[in-house]
Amino acid sequence: MDVEELRQRLEFEKQTLPLPSSSIEKLHIDHQRVEQALEWQAAADDHYILSRSDPLYPALLAEIPDPPPILFVKGGAHSLVIPSVAIVGSRNASPAGLEIARTLAAELANQGFAVTSGLALGIDAAAHQGAINSSGKTIAVLGTGIDTIYPKRHRNLYQQVRESGCLVSEFWPDVGPFAGNFPKRNRIVSGLSLGVTVVEAALRSGSLITARLAMEQNREVFAVPGSVLSGHYQGCHQLIQNGAKLVEKSADIIEELQSLSHFHLEQLQQRHHIEPMSNCNLPFPPLLASVGYETTTLDQVVEHSGQPLDLVLVQMLELELQGWVTAVAGGYVRLKRS
Structure with missing residues (x-):
């Protein structure tokens, strides 16, 4: 992708935004930033800039009401075409919750699913690590620019995800951690996935935002129950009361998603004009x-x-x-x- 092609794609994506034409006309594309982005892409073989017309742009993500016009990807971009399950939950997770997240992720990875999460502390990190430990694919959706490691203690995990799957961000590579960007990235976590699994969540939890977005995007929602005496699981219990599927083991997720993953494969075949076998x-x-x-x-x-x-x-x-x-x-x- 050269400078002119990226400019044209950005102009096209701008015109497809769900905004009044008067607002769209006021949007300005910073051409210097475009050139910087292309320099970033050229800096490493595993740097990618994907627009919605790119074959590697995730088909499920393109279906949500507000798909990001551009994705910055670092790592194996082909991981984005594998059927994915999101695992999210509390940053202050209990030891039991962390073990559940690792186990579910490992078992899902062994069944051929990519595991998507947000590289945050707690359940997110455990989910990524479980997939990595099983030599599976994992996708980290960042609430920062692709080159910003947050939290900093996840430097090693960041590199492991890059090697075992990929990191994804809709923000320009050098964007730092701003609070408002993290809820925004949750729509990508759910949008990439066939379903979202919440392992631990209090009643006021960012994970419940992801679950709500998943419902709005017609994705499956799963929740792991826990003790009624523990505040760690109140959000999960609320989700189950509202129709989320109760999960005790990975088979509870897999049996629900098996047919959806085959449907996802058929959609990919149609998108890429592949003849049936x-x-x-x-x-x-x-x-x-x-x-x-x-x-x-x-x-x-x-x-x-x-x-x-x-x-x-x-x-x-x-x-x-x-x-x-x-x-x-x-x-x-x-x-x-x-």
Whole structure:
């Protein structure tokens, strides 16, 4: 993407904002910032700027009422096409809540779901770590610019997420932590996901904002119950009373989302104009032949198969769902012979 292309995309996105035309005309695109953003993208191979017309822009996120016109992504942007479940909760979580979040995330990652959260203290961090420990994919949606690590104590976790999945922000890379931006990013956490799981939440909790947004976006909402004597779970109990599904184990989430993940895959196939599979027992033979029984990087799969990246990503997702390959740190591993 060059300067002119990004300017054109920003102008187009500006025109599609849900604002009166008089307000839209007053919006000004800072062309110097555009050039700085493109310099940021060119600074590393895993820096991406995605507009809504980009093949890697998450299809589910594009469906929400106010999708971000531009996403800054650091890490493996292909993680954004994997069906995702959000796990959120209290920053001041109990030891039991942290363990539940890690366990749920690990089990979801083992089933091929990406785990999305907000890189905050407490439940968010535990969810990211659970997915990472299982060599799964995890996505961190930041309430800061993509280059700002907040909280600072999560420097190591930030790097682990970058290597195991990706970091995402709608804010320019150098934007610092402003309180008003964190609730705003919650719509992206829920928008990226098939469903949102709240592990611990008091009655006044930012996690309940995410759950409310998920309901407005027609996403599934799950909540983990706890002791009625503990303030940690009052928000979760309120969600369950209002129709959220009670969760005791990951299977409670997976059985609800299994059909949705296949629907998500069909939507991806339609978006990328992929023909349905033939009746051949071996799916995508050229692609499957590109994956070895030791870790094969995505770049190697693309080069060996001779297929475009967006097509490879969607077909690899279907191969994962069918149990032919599994995503691991650094790429993919083949699981069975043809």
